[in-house]
Amino acid sequence: MTRDELLALAGRSGYPVLDLSLGVPADPPPRVQPGPPARAGGYPPSAGTAELRAAAAGYLWRQFGVRAAADSIAACAGAKEFVAGLPQHLRRLRADDHRDIVLIPGLCYPTYAFGAELAGLRAYRMPMGPDLRMRPSELAPDIAARALMVWVTSPGNPTGVCEDLPALAAWGRAHDVLVASDEAYAETTWTGPPRTILTGAGHGVLAVHSLAKRNNAPGLRAGFYAGDPGLVRALVRSRRDAGLMASTASQDAAAQLLADDDLAAGQRDRNQARVDGLVKALRDNGFPCSPPDGGLFVWLDVTNGAAFARELATQAGVVVMPGAAYGPAGTAFVRIAAVHDPAVVACRLALLKLKEKV
DSSP: OOHHHHHHHHHTSSSOOEEOSSOOOSSOOOOOOOOOGGGGSSOOOTTOOHHHHHHHHHHHHHHHOOOOOGGGEEEESOHHHHHHHHHHHHHHHTTTOOOOEEEEOSSOOTHHHHHHHHTTOEEEEOOBOTTOOBOGGGSOHHHHHHEEEEEEESSOTTTOOOOOHHHHHHHHHHTTOEEEEEOTTGGGBOSSSOOOTTSSOOTTEEEEEESTTTSSOGGGOOEEEEEOHHHHHHHHHHHHHTTOOOOHHHHHHHHHHHTOHHHHHHHHHHHHHHHHHHHHHHHHTTOOOOOOSBSSEEEEEOSOHHHHHHHHHHHHOEEOEEGGGGOGGGTTEEEEEOOSOHHHHHHHHHHHHHHHHO
């Protein structure tokens, strides 16, 4: 079932709709100071304002210990825009190449496959082990030879697992395959410190960051990508020709937020408390689950994800995402977002037990 269909079912349940289908915490957006009026004139730089790039460089250093030069960082209009468009630009930049496959995780955000399709390329799901982590060593040689790029997200969406980013970067360099790391959830890593693909050599890798999860600012539509300097410069030119640029106001706001670690730490604490509370609420109501390594979601085995999502919407007014939306291996699962008060979620989960007793 689609999210819209589940929202409609929940709306007829007799209870207020409790939407746990999106990773958008129930917190007010952060406040930022508007830039000077003169900044609104003219086109915003597609490469990013000097302030945004400096703020991004400072953030990468403080959070990950990575030193990034200005020409290895550029702006984007949020991570999703970059994810959807990168295969098109990369295909154009490597037009004489025979590579026609975009490798994506076995369970992942649907935009990775959509971006490949938009570029006229084939999305191919990377083999994964019982731990749900990517196993490039098990990829057929003919597929690896045709791979243009590989997407990785760590912590994963929907699974919450953390990948071995250095190993993936090494595999990509060995096979001349760009490794693009969607690091939107990096600061929601609960097992150890946040990690980035940019640790070590920057050749052959890109990372994309946004303010959506770090600062609960999805409406800002601003972020940055960083990595291989030659590729970043080429992407700036290609994206500028396509008219892709975040507004100056969004870039100004993003620069402020990237420089404010205290604000981000407060959001992180709230996110972690909700994840822990959701795991406890599920366990207390008879749904065994493990806490995720990171991210804002619990990946729950319910045997039939679509049927469970339908039941939860119909009986309790709660909307979660069926796991099949993230790949064929997800049919038994649902993805539940830890974005609301755990006590409220627990009360709704208890309704399923009450219905069974009646």
